[in-house]
Amino acid sequence: MAIQIPRGTQDILPGTVEKWQYIEAKAKEICELYNYKEIRTPIFESTELFLRGVGDTTDVVQKEMYTFEDRGGRSLTLRPEGTASVARSYVNNKMFGSPTQPTKLYYIGQMFRYERPQAGRFRQFVQFGIEALGSNDPSIDAEVIALAVELYKSLGLNNLKVVINSLGDKESRQAHRDALINHFQPRINEFCGDCQGRLEKNPLRILDCKKDRDHELMATAPSILDYLNEESKVYFDKVVAYLSTLGIQYEIDPNLVRGLDYYYHTAFEIMSTSEGFGAITTLCGGGRYNGLVQEIGGPETPGIGFALSIERLISAMEAENVKFPFEDSIDCYVVALGDKAKETAVKLLFDLRKAGIVAEKDYQDKKMKAQFKAADRLQAKYTIVFGDDELEKGVVSIKEMETGEQQEVAFEDAVAFITAKKSGER
Known part of the structure; x- marks a missing residue:
């Protein structure tokens, strides 16, 4: 269990x-x-x-x-x-x-x-x-x-x-304390055990009792404002x-x-x-x-x-149905296909994060379709997609997830491209 x-x-x-x-x-x-x-x-x-x-x-x-x-x-x-x-x-x-x-x-x-x-x-x-x-x-x-x-x-x-x-x-409280004791004492046996114990020690606490709050003596208890x-x-x-x-x-x-x-x-x-x-x-x-x-x-x-x-x-x-002003989303998801690409994605992810970009990638060796689903679940605003062939050419494909717009960018410019996009959203 x-x-x-x-x-x-x-x-x-x-x-x-x-x-x-x-x-x-x-x-x-x-x-x-x-x-x-x-x-x-x-x-x-x-x-x-x-x-x-x-x-x-x-x-x-x-x-x-x-x-x-x-x-x-x-x-x-x-x-x-x-x-x-x-x-x-x-x-x-x-x-x-x-x-x-x-x-x-x-x-x-x-x-x-x-x-x-x-x-x-x-x-x-x-x-x-x-x-x-x-x-x-x-x-x-x-x-x-x-x-x-x-x-x-x-x-x-x-x-x-x-x-x-x-x-x-102190003087006002003492006068009120004495008045409370005189008020409750004749019928204190009608109150709970806690209140009976409070009568001499701290009668003000009787007024705060949840068990006896409906007792008639509560409504007629001396007001502190009359003893100031x-x-x-x-x-x-x-x-x-x-x-x-x-x-x-x-x-x-x-x-x-x-x-x-x-x-x-x-x-x-x-x-x-x-x-x-x-x-x-x-x-x-x-x-x-x-x-x-x-x-x-x-x-x-x-x-x-x-x-x-x-x-x-x-x-x-x-x-009051107050909405909290934060988004449960990330800036960028890196989709990598192929052994070399997956190795390179580790460094790219690190560089994105150093640039102040909230970024994530796959850690479970998922296929491309599953990686895109993961990006959707994380509400990624952009995906950077590349495989071993793209690495050979030195390019990546960057997709804006909301519009579906996609463009090819030089690999070395990928971080700067996402940074500029993020700055433009502010």
Whole structure:
């Protein structure tokens, strides 16, 4: 029996991987415009990083992490998200000491979560994210949201909704926390075990529960917006004012939460409103965190960022029937007949490729008709055809596959001829 791929993973094959490459290139292009630099961190980290950086009350830590002991007895975890690793690198490499602040970083990498696989969700998935560390300016909150929106729009998505909320500062969060405990405590036994455990540790997480989201107490839960102090209100007003200045439409949702203790002020999500996209509409989530770097051993440093799944992005593009702008074709196919011609084709193919021409030839000793069929399957724009007799004369036949037009060219001019044709197509 053939060994099967692990559940919740996927093979990204030629013909599909080009979509990923296009999206990744577009993300890098947008980040360059916004002056975010790429960072690459290890796929596995110390488990303690995620216990402290993600939070031990989260589903990610409690249920979804791939954790193992190495041969030295150290507990390691395949990274379930990117922010904690970026913050750890920021501390380890003393990026806070750079005179250029904030430190603006982006990453594209594989993440791992043991959760139930479903449409657009995998146990191994690719996440793109950005982090801006070292600034309390509300304009960078707007910049982070704008970057995400710009990426989606540059990829052809139009059916988007930006949802934003404020979690307030530490004082505001504490007042809201107390109100939530008082609200839920009398009937907490009606909630799931996870929510019962969260009541004292992190009651904000109750609002994010999928099992109890229809409970009547959810609809009447105290809103964080009613507990914002003056400083937090001013901060939030500035963020949304900047969004309006940038022409970004948004909705304020007081039930939008980021459940980790170090999240403060801005929280946001970007959703797809396309029909047929699925019940889970969130494409991207992010927020401001003002205690994460300190939690993992660095100086007190404000930060904000977001992360999105490439898989869900592709699903959203497919739901909107976005066409990817690339061709699955080659420039030239070399058809060679005869022993000497086949030997010569190896060098000709090499020269074509050195000249920047995407070229291919037969490797299975096929007849001429079969070689032309192979050229058709590869959607070759041109074929170079020659045999031993043509080599004697120093010529080749070059055929334009779309029109069928064919002409004889000196062998030594074949590469230059195809190069000129390709330049003329641009």
